[in-house]
Structure formats: C-alpha cells, structure tokens
Amino acid sequence: MINRVLIRLKIIQIIYAYYQNGSKNLDSAEKELFFSLSKAYDLYNYLLLLIIALTNYAQKRIDATKARHSSTEEDPSPNLKFVKNKFAVQLAANIQLDEFAINQKKTWNNNQDFIKELYEKIIASDIYKEYMAAPDSSYELDRELWRKLYKAFVFKNESLDQLLEEQSLYWNDDKEIVDTFVLKTIKRFEEKQGANQPLLPEFKDEEDKEFTRRLFRRTILNEEYYRLLISENVKNWNFDRVAFMDVIIMQCALAEILSFPNIPISVTLNEYVEIAKLYSTPKSGSFINGTLDGIVNHLKSSDKLTKN
Secondary structure (H helix, E strand, C coil): CECHHHHHHHHHHHHHHHHHHCCCCHHHHHHHHHHHHHHHHHHHHHHHHHHHHHHHHHHHHHHHHHHHCCCCCCCCCCCCCCCCCHHHHHHHCCHHHHHHHHHCCCCCHHHHHHHHHHHHHHHCCHHHHHHHHCCCCCHHHHHHHHHHHHHHHHCCCHHHHHHHHHHCHHHCCCHHHHHHHHHHHHHHCCHHHHHHCCCCCCECCHHHHHHHHHHHHHHHHCHHHHHHHHHHHCCCCCHHHCCHHHHHHHHHHHHHHHHCCCCCHHHHHHHHHHHHHHHCCCCHHHHHHHHHHHHHHHHHHCCCCCCC
16 A cells, blocks of 8 residues: 555655654664554555444434334335445455454544534535435445545545544645545455455555665665765755755655666656655755756766666
8 A cells, every 4th residue: 555655755754853853763763664654554444444434324323213213103214325335334344444443443433523524515415315316226336436425525624634633643644645545445346355355455565665664774874975966966056055855855866766776767856856846845846856857967977877
C-alpha cells in the first residue's frame, strides 16, 4: 500500500524534524520514519472500517424502526438493500481487517455523531437513492456503490479530517494519498475471495522497504556533499538565503538521483517539484527544478553521473 510517493513525503517530514530538533540520532529518526509509515497503514485500515461502521449504523436505524412498530399491526417493510450490500458484508467478514480492529483496538464506536452526520448525507444523495430504487442487484453494483460514496463523501471531508487529526498527528498529511489506496482496494475486491480477500500490503515488497531506508540514510549521511552541490549551483542566491525546506527537498532529491540508477532522473525531479509545491513556498517548485537541473547537467559533464 505504501508507495514511493508517500515514502518520499514521509522522508522529507522526518528529515526536517531531524534537523529541527537537533537530536542527530540517526537510528531513532529511522525508527520514527518507519513508525510514521506504519501509522499511514493504520489509517488505510481505519478508513475501510468506516464503511462497516456506516453499514452497522444503517442496520441499527432499521432495528429501531422495527422496534417502534413491534406492538402494532403496521409493517414498515424497510428496504434492506443498503445493509445487505454484498461488498460491505464481505468487507465486514474480512479476516485481515478484523485482525487489525482487534489488535489495534480500532473502532468508530466513539464517533457516532460523525457516523450519523455522514449517513444522513449519504441517504439524502442521488447516488444512494438511485441505488436503492434500482431493480437490478449484483456484487459489481454493490461494490460500485461504495466506490461512488467514498469519492463523494469521504474525499475532502473537513469534519473527517478534523476527527482524524484529533486521533493522530501522523494522519495530518496522509489522508489524500491513503484515500487512493482505499479506492484501489474497493476496485480490487472479488466476490469469490470471500473473507480471504487480501488487502493491500503495508509495503509492496522488500525493495520498497530498502528504498526507504537507503534514501533516508543517504540524504543525511551525504549532507555536506549535497549541500555543496546546491551552493555551487544556486544562481544569484546566497545559499544561506535558500529556504530550509527547499534545501532538504533538494538534498533528498540528489540522494535519490545519485543512489538509485534505475530511477529515471525525470521521475525524481517531478516527484520533488510536486513535494515543494506542497511543503514550501509558491516559487519553490520552479526554483528547485532549475537548481537540480543545473546540478544534474554539471554532474553529467564531469562524468559523475551516467544514468539517463
């Protein structure tokens, strides 16, 4: 689940904190990096549990309605299509997700006000109404409902963002990326897999784990060399005037360019320019792009960089 976009973002965050707190304990900082990434994986599981929490809340509403009419001859005959949604039922039985909920003691039970608010918005939507009124029923349609609902009501939900921030400071910047992982998971679910449907793994493979560790350590251990390259190539700027975050972003980019020959330079440059747009000044993207491009050309002309 944790892709290299998220890895780069986390490395930038942890390295910035590493320099700011002045501890200079590389091992501790590396542990913090991997812990931060594990919290992103927790968020992924927690957002999947939100689907189950909404389904359970819908069932409670139906049960409450039945209870109110139990002493009369009136039969409310509720539409059970939403609570019996095949995708949501399969997700609720998922072994991996159940293990996460038990081991991490994660639940939405303490956020029933938010669940109620979100559910009311869902049932008032055209997406929900069209689904409930449609005569057709299939696993694919049930799964597609939740893909649509997630995009419409969980993406860019300020109330949810605030709630998540209160639960973990690590989740402040993670949700936008983690949302894409949740949607990918919904799309990948297959009815035949049942409760054994695999969720996305924390790391795609050991190579990504090693990429994380190596990039983090190279960025810090080769600090002097990378900052020398930056200072020699900043045009019309005194190095001391360069924004500190820009220095860290370029330092990390140079570590990637010089340490991972299989990653195209264009990919690395694009990734760190995007990070600069998120974390630094409005002009940082073009400044970093120009500076790194100059360093790359200099390294190539001096035969210190041979990859394309």
